[in-house]
Amino acid sequence: MTPPPLREAARVIALDNDQRVLLLRYDENGGFWATPGGSLEDGEDHATAALRELHEELGADEKAVDLGVQLAERSKDHLVGGHEVRQVERYFLAHIAPADVDLAQATQPDNIRAHRWWTLAELRATSETVYPLGLADLIAAVADGRTPERPVVLTG
Template sequence: MTPPPRWEAARAVVLDADTRVLLLRYDENGGFWTTPGGSLEDGEDHTTAALRELREELGIDETAVELGAQLAERSKDHQVGGREVRQVERYFLARVSTADADPTRATQTDNIREHRWWSLPELRATRETVWPVGLSDLVAAVAEGRTPKRPVVMT
């Protein structure tokens, strides 16, 4: 069986000065929270795509973002536009001020229902679905100054 075509994506683990993580809520598939991000456009690299997605989804100007290292990677087969693809997501650390995230300036809300800053205890305690699995462990490591030397493979 031929594997589905590869679909590259960039996502941002957005942290504020208090190491709260910014997540977006979507209603599809029973509802879930996830990090900002999306597919690369033609000719884009992953860091450029991550900055573009922050601007489009949350109105964050790229000059207000301290974009750091790639923290993680995740591969997932799913439907995009009615066809099966293997989405390969790279997650980058992004530090921003809470004031710089202004969804009223967003240009592409892509069915985002809500955005919210989560503390690590809130993230660990929630019964809501959060993608990717293991995000709280990744945020905890960064909060403790243990940024991974190589991207962590997430499910």
């Protein structure tokens, strides 16, 4: 059996000054919340893709985003446009103020149904599906000043 094609992606764990994380709501696959991000374009590095995706999905100005270190990575097979791919995602920490998110300026909102800033307590208490699995633990570590020395490998 041939493995699915590789799809490189950059995702952003966007925190505000109150350590709330910005998640996007999608309806497919029973509905879920996820971090902003998407696939790399030809010749693009992961950090550049992360900033581009914040602009395309949320209308955020790159100058307003403090893009930090890569916190995590994840590999997952899933459908994109009806075709199975092996998506390899790198998750970057970013700080952004809610006022710097301007959905009216979003150029590619894809299938985003809503966006919401979540507290760590809300994230831990929700029964809704949130990707990536382990996101709350990563945010708690960052809030406690424990940024991982190497990217954490997420499994789900």
